[in-house]
Structure formats: C-alpha cells, structure tokens
Amino acid sequence: MINYRKAAGVPVWTLATGDVQVPAVAGDKPMTAERLGELRSVLAALADAPIATLEVHPLPDELDRGRGIPLDAVSPLAQHLSQLITQSARSSSTAATATAAGEGLYRMVVPAKFAGQFGQGIVRSMAAKGAAGAIRGPLVNSAGTIAGAAKFVPVGKAAAAGAVGGAGATAGATAAGGAVLTVAAPLVLMAVAVGVSAYADHKRQQAIEHITELLEQLHEQKLEDEHSELDGCRDAIDKATAVLLDQGKLGVSLGLDSAVHAINTALGAADRRLARWQSALDKLPDGKPVEIGTLTESFPGVDDQGGTFRAHLELAALAIALKRRVNVLQAVEHAQSDPGNLFESFVRALKRDQQRLDELESSIAGVLTRLSALELARPQGLMPVFTTGEVDRLMRAAHRIRRLGDGVTVNGRATDVAIEIARDKDGSVVVFPALPA
Structure with missing residues (x-):
C-alpha cells in the first residue's frame, strides 16, 4: 500500500x-x-x-x-x-x-x-x-x-x-x-503488452495450481497428459516474450509454433466439451428438479470438490490463459513490424484473436450460471425414508453446485x-x- x-x-x-x-x-x-x-x-x-x-x-x-x-x-x-x-x-x-x-x-x-x-x-x-x-x-x-x-x-x-x-x-x-x-x-x-501478458500468466498459474490438486485426486492419465502438454508450452512462450520485449525477431527454434498447436488443440477440446455441456443442459426439463445421478452423467464430479468436470474447466481456463499470452505476443510482433502505427496495429491484431476467447469464456460462464441455478431432486428409491448420509450428500451437492456461479462474470463491461x-x-x-x- x-x-x-x-x-x-x-x-x-x-x-x-x-x-x-x-x-x-x-x-x-x-x-x-x-x-x-x-x-x-x-x-x-x-x-x-x-x-x-x-x-x-x-x-x-x-x-x-x-x-x-x-x-x-x-x-x-x-x-x-x-x-x-x-x-x-x-x-x-x-x-x-x-x-x-x-x-x-x-x-x-x-x-x-x-x-x-x-x-x-x-x-x-x-x-x-x-x-x-x-x-x-x-x-x-x-x-x-x-x-x-x-x-x-x-x-x-x-x-x-x-x-x-x-x-x-x-x-x-x-x-x-x-x-x-x-x-x-x-x-x-x-x-499494456507486458501488463496484459503478466495478467494472463497469473491466470495460468492459478489454473495450474487447481489442476494439479484435482489430478492428484483423480489419477486420470488422459487428463494428466493434457495438462502436461499444455504446461509444456510455458517455456516457449516465456522465451518468445523475452525476445519480443527486447524488440527481437521470433524464430522457429523457440518452439512457439508447436506450443500454439498444443494450445489450439486444447481449445478445440474445450469447445467440444462446452457443446456437450450446453446440449445436456438443454435436455433438462424446464423448471423441474434434477436428480444428482442425471446431472453427474453429463457433469461427472460436479457434486464433489474434485471430479472430471472441474478438471475440464481448469484445463479450459489454462488453455485460454496461454492463448491470451500468445495473442499478446503476436500483437506486439505485428505492431513492431509497423513502427509508424504502433498502437493501432497492436489493437487490431489483439482484438481479432480475443473475440473467440471471449466467447468461449463467456459460454463456459453461462454453463456454470445455469448449473448453479438448478434445483436438485430427492433421489428416487423404494424406501420412503432416506438415511442421514443420503440427506447430507444431497445438501453438500446442492451447496457445491450453487457455488459454481460464484464470481462468474458473463459479458462484463470494460473497465x-x-x-x-x-x-x-x-x-x-x-x-x-x-x-x-
């Protein structure tokens, strides 16, 4: 202070x-x-x-x-x-x-x-x-x-x-x-370029921390591989950042091309998962309570602290954060190639690529908002009375699902x-x- x-x-x-x-x-x-x-x-x-x-x-x-x-x-x-x-x-x-x-x-x-x-x-x-x-x-x-x-x-x-x-x-x-x-x-x-890049890297660090904790619980090899491939992009991005901020030229030896390919692949996976989530929500009956079992079929682990669904969210957040850093690098490179028109070149190059990320992030936020508004139904069973454990699980699940909407911003205004x-x-x-x- x-x-x-x-x-x-x-x-x-x-x-x-x-x-x-x-x-x-x-x-x-x-x-x-x-x-x-x-x-x-x-x-x-x-x-x-x-x-x-x-x-x-x-x-x-x-x-x-x-x-x-x-x-x-x-x-x-x-x-x-x-x-x-x-x-x-x-x-x-x-x-x-x-x-x-x-x-x-x-x-x-x-x-x-x-x-x-x-x-x-x-x-x-x-x-x-x-x-x-x-x-x-x-x-x-x-x-x-x-x-x-x-x-x-x-x-x-x-x-x-x-x-x-x-x-x-x-x-x-x-x-x-x-x-x-x-x-x-x-x-x-x-x-602006360095501040935005630092912000994106901060978001990457947050996503890495969350993913590491989740994967330690899940022991999912496929998700581990996705995580490792994305995290491996950092070295190339850091080197490219250093070169560009010294007004140097990017070369193939930096490995940025392969890093961009890995990030785009992860974004493609996020797009496909998002489409499945939206489709699953659209199929739910309007205004009616939903059973936990029905919800976890499309959103595995949504009722728990960990779970595959939450790992998919963090992998998407990591891919978006890395892509934002790459977009800044590409915008700086474009701006420096036109030194007489620095800021307009920077804004044009950055804005084009940011639109897709903004839409993806906003759509994921929309899924979380819709999930947090769902009402959970009592599980169907032959017994009219439920055990204390079943009641506790239902209450915990309802609380965790409601919290999915905490801090979510959909179409936030620029500040x-x-x-x-x-x-x-x-x-x-x-x-x-x-x-x-």
Whole structure:
C-alpha cells in the first residue's frame, strides 16, 4: 500500500498514442483522485487515439515482485520510461523531486473506452484473500481502494517535449487549446503488452495450481497428459516474450509454433466439451428438479470438490490463459513490424484473436450460471425414508453446485485498466499484472 505522506504531490502525465486534438480540460493545478478519473474519462471521450495517465508514487517497502515480469534497464519499456522521466525532470520541479531517488512505482491507467479494445475478458478482478471485494495490487489497501488523499500534479508543457525512443517510434508534445499530451505510443504499447501478458500468466498459474490438486485426486492419465502438454508450452512462450520485449525477431527454434498447436488443440477440446455441456443442459426439463445421478452423467464430479468436470474447466481456463499470452505476443510482433502505427496495429491484431476467447469464456460462464441455478431432486428409491448420509450428500451437492456461479462474470463491461510498474535505481523495471482500475 502506498504511503502518500512521503510525497507532497504525485506527478501525473497524460500520454497519447497519436497526435490528438482535445480542448483545454486539464489545467495545471493539483487534482484529487476523483478529479483525475473524471479528466481521464473526458479526454477519452474527446480523443480518437488511445489516451492514458501515468502517475509516480514512492516505492512501497513490501512488494511481491514475483507476481510481475522483470525487464532490465536496456529493455525498450525501461528505456521509454527512463527517457520520459529525464525529460520531465528538466522542466518540472514536482517530477524532478518525485523521481530524484531513481526508484518509484508508476501506475498507468488506460480508460475503459480503449481498454475494451484489448478484449472483453482479458482483464478481470483478482480477489485478495481475507477481504471481500479486495483487489490484489501494490496500489490498493485492504478495502480495495487507493489510500490517502494524494494530490495529483499535472506535469507541464515542457516536460512533454522530446523523444521517447524505440525503433521507428517518435514522441513529443501535442497541444490544443492549452491541453498538452505526451505522445508516447511505444511506452503505452509496451506497458499494456507486458501488463496484459503478466495478467494472463497469473491466470495460468492459478489454473495450474487447481489442476494439479484435482489430478492428484483423480489419477486420470488422459487428463494428466493434457495438462502436461499444455504446461509444456510455458517455456516457449516465456522465451518468445523475452525476445519480443527486447524488440527481437521470433524464430522457429523457440518452439512457439508447436506450443500454439498444443494450445489450439486444447481449445478445440474445450469447445467440444462446452457443446456437450450446453446440449445436456438443454435436455433438462424446464423448471423441474434434477436428480444428482442425471446431472453427474453429463457433469461427472460436479457434486464433489474434485471430479472430471472441474478438471475440464481448469484445463479450459489454462488453455485460454496461454492463448491470451500468445495473442499478446503476436500483437506486439505485428505492431513492431509497423513502427509508424504502433498502437493501432497492436489493437487490431489483439482484438481479432480475443473475440473467440471471449466467447468461449463467456459460454463456459453461462454453463456454470445455469448449473448453479438448478434445483436438485430427492433421489428416487423404494424406501420412503432416506438415511442421514443420503440427506447430507444431497445438501453438500446442492451447496457445491450453487457455488459454481460464484464470481462468474458473463459479458462484463470494460473497465479502466491499471498497469503498475516498479522501477529500481538501476533503471530496471517489474511490470505487474494488469488490473481493473
């Protein structure tokens, strides 16, 4: 959690990915967090090109860096950020003071209008343990909100000027009616790409943990093989990520092609299972209770903590998470091949591939919602009285099936997306998973 008492004002840059024209709505006086959010929404509504804000906060004493993706000081993202800091410190006393230590926690927020272009389901809340509704992230407290009453100070006109490097990429200041935006497409592109990739990898880790636990109970060799094949894709994806984020070229030796084939195969299996689940639900009588035995024929283990059905759900979640990482890689590669049109290329390439994943994820969520709404019938038998064990099993099954709908989001609205970047004194950075802002 940020301790705002360490800084009198929080510098905030308004970043644009293109030369946009907007009226003067920012001003140069300190703003509250609420006012900054309003400003971001207004600018997003007025601008055609994606706009983001970038804040710098003191680096927290305790920070779980293992959740993020580390990049050294010579990586493009770290260099873009360093050059922006250098330019800003020359002309803004607030920025110079806040960045003098060389380290800090930078928070980039992309408005919902543009964040939605990355894919409807690509960023979801990650619940923190022990606090209902809390979100994991270094900038939030146990209640899930930004702490303190910080004053955000817009960085001035001169700070926006200058180049923010990158292959073929340019940056500078654009002004209209007194509003000044830093044109920094490479910085926004790389921050979004790494933050989304880190988020997808976090989801992969969650799925791996769940699958491992389930398969230890099931002892199903076929599911073990599916799991192993998917988990084996990580090495190729990690290497491809490292190469692309250093603006290198992907080669056949990385093994990404075979990894993509394995992921697509797993997605095909998820599609087939989804079709069977939907068909089974469609065959159930409307408004009538369903026996456990009937339900477990199509959803084996649905009434238990483990079970094949739950393993299939986690395998689908793993395949989706891996595919999202691959989609980001392909989008970055496409964007870097067209350096004069970085962000639009990135969005186009990413949006095409995200649609199928969004639909698959939404359809699975729909199955879980329908299952959770089912009413279980008493088992049919010759005896009119049921044992205590049978009653207990029915109650446990009903509770577990109802809980299938917990936390399920179907066709969720896009929210502002925050990407948090920890910068060390040597210029290296760690980019944390993208979060709803």
